[in-house]
Amino acid sequence: MANAALKEEIFELDGMDPEKVKEEMLSAYPTKVARKRAKQIIVNKVEGEDVPIIQSNVRTVPGLIGQRGCCYAGCKGVVLGPTRDIVNITHGPIGCGFYSWLTRRNQTDATTTPDGHNFMTYCFSTDMQDEQIIFGGEKKLKQAIQEAYDNFHPKAIAVFATCPVGLIGDDVHSVCKEMKEKLGINIFGFSCEGYKGVSQSAGHHIANNQIFKHVIGNDDTVKDGDYKLNLLGEYNIGGDAFEIERIFKKCGITQVASFSGNSTIDAFANAHTADLNLIMCHRSINYVAEMMEKKYGLPWIKVNFIGAEATAKSLRKIAAYFDDPKLTEKVEAVIAEELPEVKKACAEVLPRTKGKRAMLFVGGSRAHHYQELFNELGMETLSAGYEFGHRDDYEGRKVLPGIKVDADSRNIEELKVEADPEKFKPRKSPEELEKLRSCGLEFAGYEGMMPEMKNGSLVIDDISQHETDTIVEAFKPDLFCAGIKEKYSIQKHGIPLKQLHSYDYGGPYAGFKGAVNFYKEIDRMVNSKIWGYLKAPWQTNPELAATYAWD
């Protein structure tokens, strides 16, 4: 009965009926399309464990201009792009390589590795021509690998397949195998043709699989250091990883590997020697964490370093896991030292940001994580959604067993992983794990975005440009967060857009220092005076034309 009552409850969102806005969004679509989109546009109604179902990770309807990229973009651009010392070769026509050439603002610090290798500034492509489409491109690929080797003598070369490669039947894996034997370095391929899956999410999974298969576990050297962990799903946009590394260092935590902001292939190979995996971006990297747990026995926990409070909470989770008073004390000391500065910065902008309204449509985690920062700023998130998230990213991992795998996802390989007979080592005894759980530390868990959003807010998966225009016109939010594709169209509405892919060339926003940066920028954006100039004085108040009474 309680449920029935809940279903009839009408929520108000910013003085409007969200269901009406939803109807308006759907009204431009043919019936079939509207029916499909209706399942992806949800008015949030969470009560206890009850989270509404949102259809996600399904194909974008042709002709709906969306935000999503392709499988190749997720594989090469997102997951493998930030690793500095692998030479990445795009096997395909020129566009794919060109568009993923330094466009994602991943930063890296090559001075910390002795060889100083950094190939991120290079864009290698086999630049396929008609000839390869007709006669095959394997020969050209082999030559390209040879040239990359001759030019740079890298530790590893990765090959990424684009749409035509799969269609003409080039076997990148056998070419890589052959060249690996010939050159004696690690060379591996990714079948990440753009048409696979429904979004870049398929590419993340493929990247995870290949890194797990070809790299992780190659180096068993146990390095010195206490509290060893890996940070997964942090891509060092705008220097986020540098800030997190700074905090870890200050706490005495040793980061073995990062997947994949500011990362190296050697660290990947050694990652299984750590004792804990932390997951930032759940969507792009949970596969590696799951597989590492099965094969090597290190558990994972979900963390979030976006937001000062969230950062403190995540550090406390780490301390709880290692369960060493020395670490706990250090972590508390660091939080106590760092937080006042952050609180001060927040208090300074709060009078100007409080009550402002934001919308976030980005990524597979960011739309969730950044709500933390907006909460700290006293801002309300009216609407949010992911570009390529799955139901577990929205509703929490508890829905995983019930997710029906459709044809598009079934085509992405699911690796069979078993405990490694020699290298598997449980990091905690069952009793210890139970004790940690009872103290509130959740392993392999993620609550998802919707339980943390207000009832009545609009959750929209794979939002289209048309829907974006409609909700922006309806609510006139104070800030919209998305990427460069949306930026200038939103700003034409007279609403500032914060890019949460590239950070508008700013950052870092993670950790304590990042939060301060973010507060300042959001204050500047939501309180900008520029929009007041939109109408010239003679348009708004004709009699003022001659007096220049701007204020």
Add this chain to the structure above:
Amino acid sequence: MNNLAIKKEEYTATKNACKLCTPLGASLVFKGIRGAVPLLHGSQGCSTYIRRYLISHYKEPIDIACSNFAEETAIFGGGANLKIALENIRRQYDPELVGIATTCLSETIGDDVPMFIREYKDMCEGQELPPIVHISTPSYQGTHMQGFHGAVRALVEGVAEKREQDGRINLFPGMVSPADLRHLKEIMKDFGIPFTMLPDYSDTLDGPLWTEYQRIPPGGTPVEEIRAAGSALGSIEFGSVLAMEKESAGRSLFKKFAVPCHSMGLPIGVDETDRFFNTLSSVSGKPIPAKYQEERGRLLDSYVDGHKYVIEARAVVYGEEDLVASLVQFLKEIGVIPVLCASGGRSGHLQKIIAEMIPDDEQKNIRILENADFTDIESMAEELKADLIIGHSKGYTMSRRLNIPLIRIGFPVHDRVGGARIHHIGYRGTQELFDRIANTLIEARQNASSAGYTYM
């Protein structure tokens, strides 16, 4: 006949490409048609990548729809997807034209797009449909320039008609900036000549903020004017490499409707701009407005004043073939030696065109790279001891490593604001380029001087 050195094939892989993909050029053209929605037939990644790339230069909304292939579409063909896409676009945007460009995916599987369009039109019998124009743009053939010129041609071939001649002139400006397009329109208006300029993204890709939101940015060549292109007095088509190709929009109109076509380089520099104004005047029978004679005078005056700063400077020039060819013509005019002329294009015409521009005795100093990437360009630029680099933003890392100043022109300029407002053509655009070149050289010398002079 000439001593121009050209590149020999050293590498198989392309390292840091100096070209973009074919459907990007076509999408840009469709963005220059009023009320048009570009539609890429293939993988959604292509439309996303092309949008984000164009937007990083123009900093304006650029919506490009897609037929969103899935894996099974790649196997069974994209006809159904294309029709759904067309239907949804019409419902959401009510477009005045839909421009379809293909991607590698639909091209490799051999989709018959014209047939799909016919089928869609049959499905919609009795409804009023906007023109649907299609251009085949596999990225494994050519560069973004083939996509650009191809889309312009597809538009006139699909839309232009024979009507009563109304004294108009067709302008096919090629891939120039919104500022250039705006300048061309001003010139046509000052002449008082009715015209069809195709494409015209001067407003759609460099527009003001709006007080009311619009689904499709205002501006662009009206479909009606493309229709009228078949009855023009003549066509003027920029691009000296394009002029050597078998097909172009101008030549197509000549073949089909006997509209005379005047091909010329982009009007950069006095010579080429004179030729443009002369042609306009002779085709329309109208005099050159005094305003432009004055602009020409000021430009020449600045050449005289500034030549000592630029003479014999050594420049590396790269970009689209048409742009490189016209820049070389201009640099020659002001006494800058284009020691290296490079393009990712490989039409095979660039060398011949430049050979005709440069006197035989000067040719031995000049290198030409076709099908070049930035690894080729950088190694040669270093060897040639250049004083300045002229090209788009992708030359920045080279400029930084070699410590040679970069003058940003063309596309893409994604590490500066105002890429859309860079002005290249006409006396006025040339003036801006000349001033930037002279000042860049002066600044380099000033910075390197121990005296720290502040007055010239």
